[in-house]
Amino acid sequence: MRFFHRRQFLHLATGAAALATIVLCSDAARSQTTRTIKVVVPFAPGGAASVLARLLADQITLMQGPITVVENRPGAGTAIGTDAVARATPDGNTLLINNPSLVINPHLRKQNYDALASFEPVCNLVGVPNVLAVKGDSPYRTLNEFLETARTKPGSLTMANFTGAGSHIALEQLKRMAKVDITFIPYPGSAPAVTAVLGGHVTAMLDNFATMAEHVNAGRMRALATFARQRTPLLPQIPTVAEAGYTEMDWEGWFGLFAPANVPKEAISQISNWSSAAMRAREVKPKLEALGLIPLQMCGTDFKTLVRRHYEEFGKVIRETNIKAD
Numbered sequence: 001m002r003f004f005h006r007r008q009f010l011h012l013a014t015g016a017a018a019l020a021t022i023v024l025c026s027d028a029a030r031s032q033t034t035r036t037i038k039v040v041v042p043f044a045p046g047g048a049a050s051v052l053a054r055l056l057a058d059q060i061t062l063m064q065g066p067i068t069v070v071e072n073r074p075g076a077g078t079a080i081g082t083d084a085v086a087r088a089t090p091d092g093n094t095l096l097i098n099n100p101s102l103v104i105n106p107h108l109r110k111q112n113y114d115a116l117a118s119f120e121p122v123c124n125l126v127g128v129p130n131v132l133a134v135k136g137d138s139p140y141r142t143l144n145e146f147l148e149t150a151r152t153k154p155g156s157l158t159m160a161n162f163t164g165a166g167s168h169i170a171l172e173q174l175k176r177m178a179k180v181d182i183t184f185i186p187y188p189g190s191a192p193a194v195t196a197v198l199g200g201h202v203t204a205m206l207d208n209f210a211t212m213a214e215h216v217n218a219g220r221m222r223a224l225a226t227f228a229r230q231r232t233p234l235l236p237q238i239p240t241v242a243e244a245g246y247t248e249m250d251w252e253g254w255f256g257l258f259a260p261a262n263v264p265k266e267a268i269s270q271i272s273n274w275s276s277a278a279m280r281a282r283e284v285k286p287k288l289e290a291l292g293l294i295p296l297q298m299c300g301t302d303f304k305t306l307v308r309r310h311y312e313e314f315g316k317v318i319r320e321t322n323i324k325a326d
């Protein structure tokens with residue numbers, strides 16, 4: 001009889017433990033599904049950053065449970081949205097997707113945030129090749145042909161870009177290294193710069209490939225060179241500026257995920273794991289590559305190092321070339 005009662009007790013205890021586990025799991029699941037994560041994009045809707053943010057948000061919601069929303073907060077050269085995240089509660093529920101403008105803007109104008117101290121770099125989500133391109137029927141077929149004309153006819157070639165962009169800084173560095181004079185034509189954004197090239201109003205543009213991928217792939221524009229140290233898998237046939245002799249040029253862009261400073265390490269680790277899983281999702285990669293974006297797996301210390309290095313490098317070129325904000 002004693003054995004029977006003991007066995008009955010063990011059954012009851014096991015059942016109670018199982019029930020408790022179910023309740024705890026249900027509470028955890030409910031907690032995740034009622035949690036809302038906001039991803040702030042400091043750019044206008046419709047661009048590569050917005051598409052990237054929505055792909056990331058959809059995958060986090062699908063794979064991990066939390067409701068993840070995207071909020072576009074453009075303006076002031078990305079400062080409005082970026083500042084909003086810097087001031088957000090550091091609980092891991094407000095995140096920022098930004099590009100090198102984060103570390104460029106402080107060298108051009110006073111900001112309400114510190115590019116390095118106000119944020120915790122989480123992951124570099126995608127690489128964005130910077131490309132020098134001309135109109136599809138342009139006489140220039142190589143970067144050296146383009147630069148030779150700039151050298152023999154100073155100021156005759158024009159380059160569309162917008163002031164203070166990473167690609168603008170890359171252009172100024174190229175001009176110094178190649179000892180050429182190319183007339184910089186400022187535009188308010190990438191879309192009007194592309195229109196200017198297609199319309200023959202300017203000779204060329206230098207920008208991230210995402211802004212011109214559709215036209216390059218269709219032959220309406222011709223890529224002459226990419227600005228990373230190695231050829232991009234998106235344009236394997238296009239040489240780098242290093243191959244043209246300018247080996248110090250390394251200006252590949254990026255879109256990275258940031259959290260406000262002082263978010264707990266556990267929350268940063270969780271967001272890092274979630275975003276990495278999202279970028280590895282089978283359906284994500286082809287959508288990104290169609291936009292001219294290369295999925296990356298660079299998180300934590302490696303991404304922090306990249307952000308700090310670009311902050312210092314961009315600042316040096318801005319000071320040396322005397323680039324001023326509009």
